[in-house]
Amino acid sequence: MDQQALMRSLNWFYSLEVEQVDLYRTQAQAATDIYLQQVLTRVAAIEQEHVINLEAEIRRRGATPTRLGAVIAPLLGMAAGTVLNWTNTRIVLWADITLEEKAMADYKRLILKVAEKPLFDLLWDHLIDEDLHTAWFSNKLKELDRVARRS
Numbered sequence: 001m002d003q004q005a006l007m008r009s010l011n012w013f014y015s016l017e018v019e020q021v022d023l024y025r026t027q028a029q030a031a032t033d034i035y036l037q038q039v040l041t042r043v044a045a046i047e048q049e050h051v052i053n054l055e056a057e058i059r060r061r062g063a064t065p066t067r068l069g070a071v072i073a074p075l076l077g078m079a080a081g082t083v084l085n086w087t088n089t090r091i092v093l094w095a096d097i098t099l100e101e102k103a104m105a106d107y108k109r110l111i112l113k114v115a116e117k118p119l120f121d122l123l124w125d126h127l128i129d130e131d132l133h134t135a136w137f138s139n140k141l142k143e144l145d146r147v148a149r150r151s
Contacts, residue, residue: 100134
């Protein structure tokens with residue numbers, strides 16, 4: 001993969017992760033379920049680690065993260081989180097699953113193109129975190145569905 005294409009990909013992930021941090025923080029603040037609130041707060045912290053990792057990788061390559069990631073992505077994350085919080089928990093979880101699945105698909109595509117370590121390992125770490133977030137959100141959604149059927 002040429003360096004220019006790699007930098008575009010790294011900046012895409014940087015922007016996505018910044019947006020996810022703000023999305024999950026906003027959702028956590030609005031959550032009424034304490035467990036969901038704690039999970040969203042923890043997921044936001046993990047996504048913040050991804051932001052830090054990606055920023056370091058971009059800077060290691062002699063570049064600065066895109067302004068999209070630094071300015072627009074947080075606004076989009078907060079806006080999306082606020083709008084989703086006007087809906088119910090099921091819709092919030094469904095939207096979170098959709099976002100995480102997009103991130104996983106993009107990480108998988110990039111992993112197939114990158115062989116250099118430690119970037120290869122970093123991308124795998126991020127992919128696994130996104131997969132774990134998706135699994136938790138999916139399980140919570142199934143739990144809500146079970147409770148709704150019993151009611």
